[in-house]
Amino acid sequence: MNDLDRQLIALLRENARMPVVALAKKLQVARATVQNRIARLEQDGVIVGYTLRLRPEEDAQQIRAIMSVAVESNREEAVMRMLRGHVAVVTLHSVNGHWDLVAELRLENLEAFEQLIGSVRAMSGVKATETSIVLATYKM
Template structure:
């Protein structure tokens, strides 16, 4: 990666819908250069997809939670594979320390949330969990 790649990534993180023309104009480089750099980053797995950001209060009634998971022995890969199939899992992180995984969950209601927790806790290889519901978020 070079400095141009970093600049392109920065602009796309802010707005993934920017056109190649808009990127080229903003960075004052040719469209061909932007296209070539994006193709390079896509081919090398630096860019793996494009997405949108939703306004934080858009889903204000959604229940969000962090679940810490301790995995039995060396079963982390199997647990991660199972968690990736769970629709309520928004983000999944491996960690060090007391907990092996940190999972961000999202649910429409407490009833659904209870069912999500039940499904996750029944995954083979999970030793224990601890879940905290997010009450509010503050910008740093």
């Protein structure tokens, strides 16, 4: 991956629906160059999908939280598999330090939030959890 690829990825992160013509203009390259680069990045598995972001006011009714999870040493894969399968888990990170996993959660209400916390704590292999509700997001 070179500088042009990194610039292209940065533009796509900003707006994944930006037309190829607009991307080419911003990057000062031919439209075909952008199309070929995107195709190659997708084929190589660098770009694995596209997503959307909602205006904060559209997402305001959802509960957002960050959950840290400590896992028994030989159970991390199994716990990750279970968390990946839960609709409320938006992202899942393996991290170093006191916690083994960090999950970003999005839920409809406090009842669903409480149920999710209980189900994660009851998972085989989970030693401990700590969850914080996100009050505000300042940079996206």
